[in-house]
Amino acid sequence: MAKYKVKVLRDLCIGAASCVAVSPKVFQLDQEAKAVVTDQDGDIPENILSAAESCPVNAIIIEDENGNQVWPK
Numbered sequence: 001m002a003k004y005k006v007k008v009l010r011d012l013c014i015g016a017a018s019c020v021a022v023s024p025k026v027f028q029l030d031q032e033a034k035a036v037v038t039d040q041d042g043d044i045p046e047n048i049l050s051a052a053e054s055c056p057v058n059a060i061i062i063e064d065e066n067g068n069q070v071w072p073k
């Protein structure tokens with residue numbers, strides 16, 4: 001079971017791709033240059049959190065296993 005649940009708010013994403021740079025197994029850009037989650041468990045939790053923190057528009061939402069929002073704070 002993954003420690004974090006990750007989702008991308010598509011409407012906010014501007015395709016800056018910093019999430020992809022930090023954690024490429026979890027995030028990829030789709031054909032519309034919006035980030036999608038390709039593998040929730042593709043990286044260690046600390047890196048997934050770093051990727052979310054790197055997003056300039058806070059488009060990445062991270063919840064813990066209890067559904068509590070971890071990021072953005």
Ligand code: SF4
Nearest residue numbers: 013014016017019055
């Ligand atoms: S860092 Fe944020 S804005 Fe950039 S691609 Fe990822 S989700 Fe989208």
